[in-house]
C-alpha cells in the first residue's frame with residue numbers, strides 16, 4: 001500500500017450539503033429549466049451589484065457573446081483585447097464577425113497594458129475587452145478614461161473576477177457591460193453558467209432576446225421574433241447552486257486570501273533557504289485589497305533553468321501536485337495564426353504565455369498543502385537551475 005499524500009489538483013469546487021440538498025429539491029420541484037430560481041438568482045445578483053440589471057446565461061462564453069451583441073458589435077468592427085486569456089475572449093469577437101486586436105500585456109499584472117491601447121485604436125475600433133487575469137482588475141480609472149476619450153464601449157471579461165474590487169467598489173457594480181463566468185473552476189460556480197451586468201432595462205430586454213431565440217412574448221399566447229437569438233439560458237438547477245455559492249463566497253474569499261499569503265511566505269522563505277534568492281521567479285502582484293485570488297500564478301525563470309515548463313509540471317505531478325497553464329498567447333493558436341496573427345507582435349505575452357504556471361489554490365486546501373507544494377516546487381527549481 002502506498003502512503004503517498006493525496007494528489008492536489010490545481011483547483012476543485014466546494015459544494016456543501018445544503019447546496020446538494022437544494023439541487024435535489026430543485027430536481028423534485030417539477031420545474032428544472034429557467035424559472036423562479038434563475039429569476040431569484042438574477043435578482044440576488046442585481047442586489048449584489050448595487051441594483052444594476054443582471055441577466056444569467058448558460059456559460060461565460062455565451063454571456064460575452066451576448067454582451068457584444070447588446071453593444072451592437074459585428075461585421076467590420078474592431079475590438080481591442082489581450083492575448084493572455086482563455087481563448088473564449090477572442091473567439092466571441094470572431095463569432096459576431098468582428099476583429100480582435102491584440103495589445104501586449106503588462107509583465108507585472110499580466111493584464112492588457114492600457115498604456116499601449118491608444119496606439120491600437122483605428123476608426124473601426126468599437127470596444128475594449130479587458131480581462132482580469134486571476135481576478136486582478138486593470139486600472140479601472142485609466143480604462144474608463146480611455147473609453148470615454150475615444151468613445152468606445154467596454155465589455156469587461158470579468159470571468160475570473162467575481163468578488164474582486166476596485167477602490168472598495170465591487171467589479172460589476174460600476175462600468176459598462178461586465179461579464180462573469182460561473183464555470184466549475186471559477187470562485188463562484190453554478191457548474192456551468194455566467195451573468196452579465198448591464199446599464200439599463202432596454203439592454204436587459206435585448207439580452208433576454210439574444211438568450212432565447214430572439215423571442216418576445218405578449219399576453220397568454222402572443223409571440224414574435226425580431227432578432228436572431230440562440231439558446232443560452234441558465235437552468236434553475238444551476239441557479240440554485242449559484243444562490244448557495246453566493247452565501248459561502250465571503251468564507252471562500254477569506255480562505256483564498258489566507259492561502260495566497262501563505263504561498264508568498266513559503267515560497268520566499270524556501271527560495272532563501274535553498275540559496276535561490278537571486279532566481280528571478282515572478283510571483284503575482286501582492287494585492288490583498290482588490291484581487292479575489294482566483295489563481296496563484298508564477299512565471300518561471302526558464303532562461304535560468306535547464307528544462308522547460310512541461311518538465312516542471314511533470315515533476316510536480318510525480319509528487320502529487322497538479323498545475324495548470326492559464327494561458328498560452330491566443331495568437332499562437334492555428335485558427336489565429338491562419339488569420340495572420342503573430343505571437344511576436346506581443347512579445348511580453350509570448351514570453352509570459354510560455355512561462356506562466358498556475359499552482360493549486362482553492363478554498364478546501366489545507367495549510368499543509370501550501371507547505372508541501374512550495375517545498376516540492378523549490379526543490380525542482382533548485383535541481384534544474386543552470387550551473
Ligand SMILES: *Cc1c(COP(=O)(O)O)cnc(C)c1O
Nearest residue numbers: 059060061086088159160181183
Ligand atoms: C472561464 C473564462 C471564460 C469563459 O467562461 P465559460 O463559462 O467557460 O464559457 C472567458 N474568459 C475567461 C478569462 C475565463 O476565465
